[in-house]
Amino acid sequence: MKTVLIIGMGRFGQHLCRKMLKLNNEVMIVDRNEEAMEDLLPLVTNAKIGDCTNEEVLHSLGIGNFDLCFVCIGTNFQSSLEITSLLKEAGAKYVISKATRDIQAKFLLRNGADAVVYPEKDIAERIAVRYSADNVFDYIELDEEYSIYEIPPLREWIGKTIGEVDFRARLNSSIIGTKLNGITSFLPGADHVFRADEHLMVIGKKKDIDKILKHL
Structure with a gap:
């Protein structure tokens, strides 16, 4: 369990808050608009109405007590930049x-954002990626080079073991899980x-998994 501060209760902030709560984290939310927080008030550990570009408001939150601080402001980049910088200054x-x-990301990273x-x-x-390929059920990009794909097995693999196919050595990729009837085994x-x-x-390099996809 982690202590989490989320500033900005737009759509992304609200979805993030709900997911963090489901994962049993302690969450505090902050927004200028009380209406944006109404549905979440019974669920979160704490909530505050305020403008976090104001240093007094920010310091009153006890920034050093949080493991993670999210800045989820999407409509005002100047405010996002200021709050990011103030958070770091506040510890x-x-x-x-x-x-x-990308240009926003560069400024945010230069002004205190860790990620x-x-x-x-x-x-x-x-x-x-998911909908442009007929046989990709899900897709998660890890970085510019590596991704995780959820795909069916090739016909020639069926009835054989992972070892017999020599999956990792021959295909330069790894199977990190299987899903059957909605149940995942890792x-x-x-x-x-x-x-x-x-x-x-x-999981593997996109160029290597693309070779598998061509045979599906």
Whole structure:
């Protein structure tokens, strides 16, 4: 469990808050607009109405007590930049700020952000990959080079084990999980037998997994 501060209760901030709560974290939320927080008030540990570009408001939150501080302001980049900088100055341990463009990310990182997220960009890329290929059930980009794909097994693998296919050595990728009837099992052994009705979670370089996709 971690203590989490989320500043900005737009759509992204609200979704992030709900997910953090489901993962049993203690969450405090802050927004200028009380209405933006109404649905979450019964759920969170604490909430405050205020403008975090005001140093007094920010310091009143006890920034040093949070493991993670998220800046989720999407409509006013100047405010996002100021709050990111003020958080670090106030002793924030780890600051994650939302960006919509690369130039914003550069400024945020220079002004105190430890990490930057691109929710709209990440979702758009994930949807594009998933729906442009007939046999990709899900897709998660890890960085510019590596990704995780959820795919069916090739016909020639069915009835064989991972070891017999020599998956890692021959395909330069790894199977980190299998999904059958909606249930995921992680880290299958070399003796796992491929089934026609299962999905595989495959991690590797995009160029290597693309070679597999061409045979699906």
